[in-house]
Amino acid sequence: MRWLAFLAALLWAAALGAQEAPDPRLTRAADEVTLAYVITGDADVDAASEAGLRGLSQVLTQRTTVEPGPPVGIDPDSDDLSLLTFLYWPVTDSQPAPSPQAYVRMNHFLRSGGMILFDTRDGDIAGLGGPDGSAALQRLAAPLDIPPLAPIPADHVLTRTFYLLQDFPGRYQGNPVWAEAPPAGAEAAEGVPFRNLNDGVSPVMIGGNAWAEAWAVDEGGLPMFSIGAGFDAEHQREMANRFGVNLVMYVLTGNYKSDQVHIPALLERLRGEEMSQ
Amino acid sequence: MSGPAFDPLLPWPLVGALAVLAALVALWSLWRGLRGWLLRGLAGLAVAAALAGPALESGIRDKLSDIVILLDDRSASQDLPGRAAQTDAALAEMTRQLAALPDTEIRRVTVGDDPDGTALGAALTRALAAEPQGRVAGVIAVTDGLAHDRAMIPAAAPAPVQVLLTGEDRDWDRRLLIEEAPAYGLIDKPVTIRLRVEDQGAVPPEVAQAPARLRVALDGEPLRGLDLPPGVTLDLPVVPKHAGQNVVSIGFDAPEAATPELTDRNNAAAIQIQGVRDRLRVLLVSGAPHAGERTWRNLLKSDANVDLIHFTILRPPDKMDAVPVDEMSLIAFPTQELFMERIKDFDLIIFDRDRVRGILMPQYYENIRRYVEEGGAVLVSAGPEMSTVESLNLSPMGAIIPARPTGRVYDEPFLPRLTEDGQRHPVTAGLTGAPVQGAPANGSGSHWGRWLRMSQVIPDPRAQVVMTGANDEPLLILNRVGKGRVALLTSDQVWLWGRGFEGGGPQLELLRRIAHWSMQEPDLEEEALLADVSDLGVTVTRRTMDATAGPVRITHPDGKTEDLVLTEAGPGRFTARWTAPGPGLYRLSDGTISRVVALGPAAPREFEETVATPAALAPLAEATNGTVLRLAEGMPGLRSVREGRPAHGQGVAGPWIAITPRDAASVSGVTHRPLLPGWAWLALIAALALAGWLAEGRGRLLGSRA
Numbered sequence: 001m002r003w004l005a006f007l008a009a010l011l012w013a014a015a016l017g018a019q020e021a022p023d024p025r026l027t028r029a030a031d032e033v034t035l036a037y038v039i040t041g042d043a044d045v046d047a048a049s050e051a052g053l054r055g056l057s058q059v060l061t062q063r064t065t066v067e068p069g070p071p072v073g074i075d076p077d078s079d080d081l082s083l084l085t086f087l088y089w090p091v092t093d094s095q096p097a098p099s100p101q102a103y104v105r106m107n108h109f110l111r112s113g114g115m116i117l118f119d120t121r122d123g124d125i126a127g128l129g130g131p132d133g134s135a136a137l138q139r140l141a142a143p144l145d146i147p148p149l150a151p152i153p154a155d156h157v158l159t160r161t162f163y164l165l166q167d168f169p170g171r172y173q174g175n176p177v178w179a180e181a182p183p184a185g186a187e188a189a190e191g192v193p194f195r196n197l198n199d200g201v202s203p204v205m206i207g208g209n210a211w212a213e214a215w216a217v218d219e220g221g222l223p224m225f226s227i228g229a230g231f232d233a234e235h236q237r238e239m240a241n242r243f244g245v246n247l248v249m250y251v252l253t254g255n256y257k258s259d260q261v262h263i264p265a266l267l268e269r270l271r272g273e274e275m276s277q
Numbered sequence: 278m279s280g281p282a283f284d285p286l287l288p289w290p291l292v293g294a295l296a297v298l299a300a301l302v303a304l305w306s307l308w309r310g311l312r313g314w315l316l317r318g319l320a321g322l323a324v325a326a327a328l329a330g331p332a333l334e335s336g337i338r339d340k341l342s343d344i345v346i347l348l349d350d351r352s353a354s355q356d357l358p359g360r361a362a363q364t365d366a367a368l369a370e371m372t373r374q375l376a377a378l379p380d381t382e383i384r385r386v387t388v389g390d391d392p393d394g395t396a397l398g399a400a401l402t403r404a405l406a407a408e409p410q411g412r413v414a415g416v417i418a419v420t421d422g423l424a425h426d427r428a429m430i431p432a433a434a435p436a437p438v439q440v441l442l443t444g445e446d447r448d449w450d451r452r453l454l455i456e457e458a459p460a461y462g463l464i465d466k467p468v469t470i471r472l473r474v475e476d477q478g479a480v481p482p483e484v485a486q487a488p489a490r491l492r493v494a495l496d497g498e499p500l501r502g503l504d505l506p507p508g509v510t511l512d513l514p515v516v517p518k519h520a521g522q523n524v525v526s527i528g529f530d531a532p533e534a535a536t537p538e539l540t541d542r543n544n545a546a547a548i549q550i551q552g553v554r555d556r557l558r559v560l561l562v563s564g565a566p567h568a569g570e571r572t573w574r575n576l577l578k579s580d581a582n583v584d585l586i587h588f589t590i591l592r593p594p595d596k597m598d599a600v601p602v603d604e605m606s607l608i609a610f611p612t613q614e615l616f617m618e619r620i621k622d623f624d625l626i627i628f629d630r631d632r633v634r635g636i637l638m639p640q641y642y643e644n645i646r647r648y649v650e651e652g653g654a655v656l657v658s659a660g661p662e663m664s665t666v667e668s669l670n671l672s673p674m675g676a677i678i679p680a681r682p683t684g685r686v687y688d689e690p691f692l693p694r695l696t697e698d699g700q701r702h703p704v705t706a707g708l709t710g711a712p713v714q715g716a717p718a719n720g721s722g723s724h725w726g727r728w729l730r731m732s733q734v735i736p737d738p739r740a741q742v743v744m745t746g747a748n749d750e751p752l753l754i755l756n757r758v759g760k761g762r763v764a765l766l767t768s769d770q771v772w773l774w775g776r777g778f779e780g781g782g783p784q785l786e787l788l789r790r791i792a793h794w795s796m797q798e799p800d801l802e803e804e805a806l807l808a809d810v811s812d813l814g815v816t817v818t819r820r821t822m823d824a825t826a827g828p829v830r831i832t833h834p835d836g837k838t839e840d841l842v843l844t845e846a847g848p849g850r851f852t853a854r855w856t857a858p859g860p861g862l863y864r865l866s867d868g869t870i871s872r873v874v875a876l877g878p879a880a881p882r883e884f885e886e887t888v889a890t891p892a893a894l895a896p897l898a899e900a901t902n903g904t905v906l907r908l909a910e911g912m913p914g915l916r917s918v919r920e921g922r923p924a925h926g927q928g929v930a931g932p933w934i935a936i937t938p939r940d941a942a943s944v945s946g947v948t949h950r951p952l953l954p955g956w957a958w959l960a961l962i963a964a965l966a967l968a969g970w971l972a973e974g975r976g977r978l979l980g981s982r983a
Contacts, residue, residue, distance in 0.1 A: 022690055027729050030770060030778075031661075031688070033567055063598045065565035065590050082778040083729075085568045112776045113571055160606035162591055201571070242600070252566035253589055254574055257606060266584055267614065270558075270622045 023079065025072050030083040033252065036072045037088040037212070040095045045121075046073065049090055051224055052212025056244040058221070064162065066248060076102040081109040086251045087116045090212060091137045103143040110145060110203035115251050120208040123172025133208060146204050150181035157258045161249035163242040170209030170240050171227050177207035201254050205247075214240035282949065284330035296325035316969030320962050327958035332951045341941040342380040343414035346404050347371060349387045350420035350443075352395035353883035357539050360421060360443040360889075363908045367419045367441050374915035381936070384408065394425025394882035397893070402431050410435045415924070415936030416903075417441065421889035425882055430897055437903035437924035439934040444889025445909050447536050449478035451489065451507065452543035452885065453527060461551045462523070467514040470548060472527065476507045478888035481534045489529040489544075496524055497864055497873040505529075517552035519799045524549055524873045526862055539887040542834075547862045547875035556584050557624045557796070560615065563589040564631035564662065569772035573629055573658075576788050586615065586623075593634055616641035620648045624796050630660040630769050632667035642674040649677050650759030654795035660769035661686045663732045679756035679765050680734035690727040691747035693782070699743035701822050701849030703801045704755065704764075704790045708783050726779030731768035741803075741822075755794065762795045806870040813860065813876050819843055819851045819867060826851040827867050834861030906932055 028034060035057060037049035053071035061067045074087065076098040081087070087109070098106070110116065118141060120133030152158060152168070156179065159165045168177045180202035214237055216224040227233045227240075285292055299321020306314030349368055355361060375383050386404045388397055397420060405413065416438040424430060454473050462468035474489045488504040495515060505511050517523040528545030531538050559577055563570050566589055577585045588610050616637065620626075626645065633642075649655050657669065657678060664682045669675065694712055699705040712724040731746045740756035746768060754765045774782035794801040802820070806829070809816040819826040828840040843851035857863060860877025891898075891905040898905050904925035906913050914933040918924055924935040953961070 022727075022729065027688075027690070030568070030729050030773060063592065063596055065593050065596075066567075067565075080778070082776040082781075083773070108777060113575075114776075162606060163600065164604050164606050242604075249566055249591060252568065252570055253563075253591075254571045256570075256574065256587055256589055259585065259587060260608065263586055263611075266558075266586060267611065267619065270619050 022083070026080060026083040028069050029072055032069045033066050033085065033248070034069045034072055035086055035088065035248070036074045036084045037090070039073045039075050040090055040092045042092050042094055045090050045092055048216055048224070049073070049088055049212045051216035051218065053088060053215070055215040055217035055223075056241070056248070058217065059215070059241045060245060060248060064245060064249070066252065068248075076106060081105055081114060082112070084109070085114055086248065087114065088212060089116050089118050089140075091118055091120045091133045091140060093133075093136045095136070095140065097140055097143075100143070107145045113201065114203070115201055116144075116204050117211075117247065118204060118206040119170070119211055120206070121171075121210040121213070123170065123175045123208040123210060137206065141204070141206075144204070147202075148181040149178040149204070149206065151176040152179050152205075153182065157255050158246055158250045161246045161253065161257050163246055165239070165242060165246055167239065168207065168209065168243045169214070169236050170207070170211035170243070171213040171225060172209045173236060173239075175208050177205060177209070179205045201251060209240075211240060211244065215244055280334060281952075282332045282334045284332050284949075284951070286328045286330055289329075292325050292328045295328065296322055299325060311973055313969030313971075313973040316965050316972060320965035320969060323958065323962045323965055327953075327955075327962065330951065331953075332949055334950075335948050336944040337946040337948075338942045339945055340380065341412055341943055342382050343378075343936065343938045343941070344382050344384055344408050344412045345375055345414055345936055346401075346408070346416045347375070347383050347385045348397075348401060348404065348416065348418035348420065349385060350395065350397065350418070351387055352390050352423075354395065354421055354423050354887055355443065357421075357444075357887060359445060363443040364419050367443075367908050367912065370912050371417055371419070371441075371915065375936075378915075378917060378936075380938075381414065388420075390883060391425075394885075395420075395423055396426050396429070397424035398426040398429030398431070402429055405431060405434055409941070411941045412939055414939050415439065416901075417934070418894065419443065419908075420894070422891050422893055422905075423883075423886055423889065424893040427893050430893060432897070432900065434897065434901045436901065436937050436939070437935065438894070438898045438901045439903045439913075439925065440891065440894045440898050440905040441913070442889050442891055442905055442907045444907070446907070447479050448539055448888050449476065449480045449484075449536065450539040450543070450887045451476050451480070451484070451529075451532055452887075453489075453491075453529065453546050455527075455546050455548060456510065458525075458548040459550060461553050462515075462517040463555050464517050464520060464552045466555070467516045468550060470513045470515055470525065470527075471510060472513060472546075473510045474505050474507045474529070477886060478539075481536060484532045484534045487532060489532065491527060491529050494526045494873075497526070497871050500525075515550070517550050519797075520552045520554055521799050522549050523552050524862075524875055526873060526875075540884055542861075542884040543887065545834075545862065547873070549875055554582070554624075556582055558584045558586070558622055559792075560623045560626045561585060561587045561629060562627065562631050563587070563629045564634070564660075565590060567630055567660070567769065569658075569769055570629060572772040572775050572784065573627065573788075575775075576785055576792075579785075588615070590634065590636060594636065612637060612641065617644055620644055620653075621651075623648075623653070625654045625656065625792055627656045627658065627792070628669060629658045630662060631657075631669060632662040632665070633669060633672050634667065639673055642669075642672040645674050646677050649761035649763060652760035652797075654762050654792075654797070656764045656766075656791060656795055658766045658769055658771070659732060661730065661732060663734075663767070677756075677758045677763050679740035679754045679763055680736040680751060680767065683733045683735060685733040687731050687733060687747040687750070688729070689747055690729050691731065692727050693725060693744050693746055693752055694749075696742055696745055698741050698822060699753075701820075702741065702743045702755070702803060703805075703820060704794045705743045705753070705787070706848060706850075708787060710780075710782060724780075725782035726773060726777070728768050728770040728773055730770055734765075734767050753791070755791075762797065764791045764795050766791070804870060806865060806867060806872045808865060808872060808874045810874055810876060813857045815855050815857065815863075815874060815876065817841060817843065817853050817855060817865060818846075819870075821849055821851070823849075829853070829865050829867045831855070832864040832866070833858070834863065904934060906934065 035053040037053055039046055050071055057068040118137060120137050122133040125132055167173055213225040214227060218224050227236050299318055302321055303314050303318025306317050355364060375381050386400055388395060388400045413436045415436045416434055419441045421443045452475055454475050457471035459468045488506040491503050491505050493500045515525050525548045531541040561573055577583050592607060664684045664686050668682055670678050670682055692712055695705050710724050731752060733750050736742050736751045736754050737756055740754045742751040742754050744753035746752035752767055756763050771784050774784035790801060803822050805820040807818040817829055826843050828842045831839045831841055841853050841855050843853045846852045857876045863874050863876060865872045895905050902924040911931050916933050916935040917938050918935040920937045926933055
């Protein structure tokens with residue numbers, strides 16, 4: 001009888017072992033907000049993404065209550081995205097398109113509240129008629145369920161989730177950044193300085209400002225890439241960092257900041273009810 | 278029917294032409310002075326008449342019997358004391374007298390109870406339509422006259438309508454009349470029920486001015502008593518106490534009098550007011566932006582009935598950057614106002630990974646504790662910060678949090694499971710995809726997905742642990758504090774279910790139920806006695822955290838009691854089906870919980886008015902020469918009168934009523950006999966012609982001789 005019990009215990013242990021433990025990097029991503037990037041296969045680009053997200057994580061930790069862990073590189077073909085919230089995807093020409101299964105997972109990720117930031121990193125040359133990242137972007141993003149996009153309007157909640165922003169610079173600036181288009185007929189509510197758009201978060205954002213390169217810091221905490229020249233350069237880097245902070249806040253809190261304008265009205269109503277009672 | 282008929286041998290114009298020709302010939306003869314002109318003319322007309330083929334037709338008549346409709350009102354109001362006996366006696370007597378009349382048939386029509394009351398008019402109309410108009414000799418209705426379909430009472434009938442009214446002259450009744458009652462009401466906001474007490478019939482003088490002593494109860498709990506004189510309208514304020522059905526029962530005892538009132542069934546009413554929550558106000562405090570925060574927002578914002586005030590700490594006080602304030606979008610929260618002055622206005626406060634940071638003052642937490650004890654609701658979704666020195670447990674609010682952290686955090690995947698209590702508790706019972714007992718905790722997708730982190734806690738012994746996580750440590754703990762409720766989720770990773778990690782789980786449903794349980798939604802009460810009413814059938818469900826549920830005692834409107842045994846239908850659910858014998862207010866009780874259900878109208882329409890009245894049928898009786906007689910004044914005799922004569926009167930032996938025999942008959946055949954046979958016509962024509970000829974000829978001879 002004893003050996004039978006032993007055998008049963010062995011089988012039980014084997015059954016327990018069979019349950020796959022989730023990837024520890026991703027477990028950590030679920031525990032703390034962790035910024036993730038797509039591994040493109042281009043070593044320079046991947047290193048820049050990693051350094052960029054690390055730099056942004058440092059900025060967040062220094063200035064806000066969000067304290068992300070070290071960034072995580074994601075291979076869309078093999079990694080489960082459901083533990084992630086934010087994915088940075090630099091677009092390169094050489095990058096092979098992920099498998100159809102990976103696109104199924106990514107579409108689920110977008111539907112369930114995740115966000116992908118596509119960065120074509122061509123803000124310096126885009127729109128001049130030469131070869132830019134748009135062909136590669138189309139190749140990579142076509143299988144995704146992406147809603148209609150529009151350049152981010154000036155009253156988008158992203159412009160005020162933490163800092164007040166007018167532009168979304170990275171290493172380059174002045175290029176439009178695209179997000180989910182506001183639904184037709186969204187009008188400014190009375191007494192509200194902006195429209196109440198997209199109750200939720202745009203599943204994708206697309207731009208070409210090479211943000212990771214603006215955020216990137218080396219081991220010593222110094223910027224890895226030069227931006228422009230002179231005093232304006234450091235200002236632009238600061239603005240890029242502010243955009244990064246706003247973006248992460250937007251991903252995490254949605255339209256929280258849009259709602260805040262209603263709070264005085266709600267409180268007013270509470271007071272009014274007290275008067276009438 | 279009988280009479281002449283024609284069967285012309287030639288078309289009518291030819292016959293007519295022949296007759297005209299004969300007349301012309303006669304006139305011409307007259308002008309010529311022929312003496313036989315008349316005979317000649319007659320002969321010609323006789324030819325025309327013969328061609329027209331005159332005949333005699335006669336029908337075969339059968340005498341038909343007269344029909345008397347005997348209307349027998351057996352509605353519930355006819356069951357009042359004495360009326361049934363009166364009705365039986367009148368029907369027997371009328372039947373006997375009608376049977377004595379020759380050629381008279383009785384059509385008996387019985388009117389029963391209808392959901393809309395007594396459909397006397399409809400029954401009468403239908404009975405009249407079913408009989409040939411020419412044979413109906415009379416209608417005799419034995420009823421209390423309480424028809425609820427006056428519009429259906431016909432305006433006229435082919436024969437006298439005689440109404441024999443049941444009831445006594447001294448009948449009287451006092452009733453409760455609900456003039457206006459709302460179907461919905463906001464919880465804790467008064468609604469107004471307008472009612473009045475009304476006296477009918479020959480009210481004894483000692484009762485007439487005495488007020489009725491009204492008893493008002495809400496869900497079976499006595500609310501207040503008050504005196505209301507008859508005829509005075511009262512606006513009664515009632516405050517719905519909870520969501521769902523609030524049953525207000527109002528009633529008074531039958532007044533004391535020498536002659537008791539007809540019935541006490543119309544002395545009570547039950548009004549069902551659906552309690553509706555005003556907009557829910559939820560205060561959500563997020564300690565830091567994190568991946569699960571939007572889960573809370575989506576849950577609360579998807580409900581249009583929730584006013585959400587959300588409060589996220591984006592920057593702690595100990596962090597600073599050199600950015601000028603006007604380039605930042607951070608605003609200070611009106612914490613003093615929210616947590617001190619307005620806290621009572623919130624239905625629910627959710628702490629989502631909140632930690633004590635020095636933003637909320639200790640007295641705020643103290644105030645939250647008081648808010649819960651006075652009936653508020655708090656939900657804590659705790660991350661690892663719960664196990665740190667910034668734990669909410671270490672604030673003055675810690676006293677009401679239903680578990681104490683040990684400081685240990687399990688950083689490993691685990692499968693949330695329902696405990697024994699959890700399978701019974703309405704917050705977690707029946708959540709789809711729950712892992713069955715003993716299922717391996719892998720991500721196979723056949724059940725919920727795993728979560729990845731939780732804090733170890735020691736639950737309050739009074740609290741209920743309904744879900745467990747890693748190492749069967751408590752994951753979801755529910756507790757009551759004072760009049761309020763607190764729920765604690767020891768993990769912040771419920772959002773993984775929403776994300777579909779390893780298949781996910783019913784995250785929205787679980788959070789919704791926790792929130793509504795905290796707000797004391799009656800649908801999620803652990804100990805509940807539910808009654809699902811359909812018509813007179815009741816499905817009684819007892820939900821309990823105990824292993825057994827005793828029988829439910831049902832108290833009938835008349836005070837009779839009956840025990841209903843419940844059978845187990847699932848974990849913590851015991852049900853039974855029961856059908857009430859009649860409408861009214863029934864009280865269900867199992868010793869701890871009681872509940873009042875109103876089945877059908879408390880005072881059915883039949884008992885709204887009970888004093889017999891001729892008002893409804895009198896116009897019809899008058900229009901048809903009939904009358905309304907009270908049976909209490911004696912049984913009338915029955916006579917036959919001719920149509921159009923008064924069909925009622927006062928005889929030596931007492932009043933009489935009459936029917937009008939119609940002398941109806943049917944024709945079952947027709948005989949057709951020619952007026953004269955053909956040879957007779959021939960002889961007639963020949964004789965006339967010959968006579969004319971002779972007259973003229975002989976006349977000439979006579980004339981020549983003379």
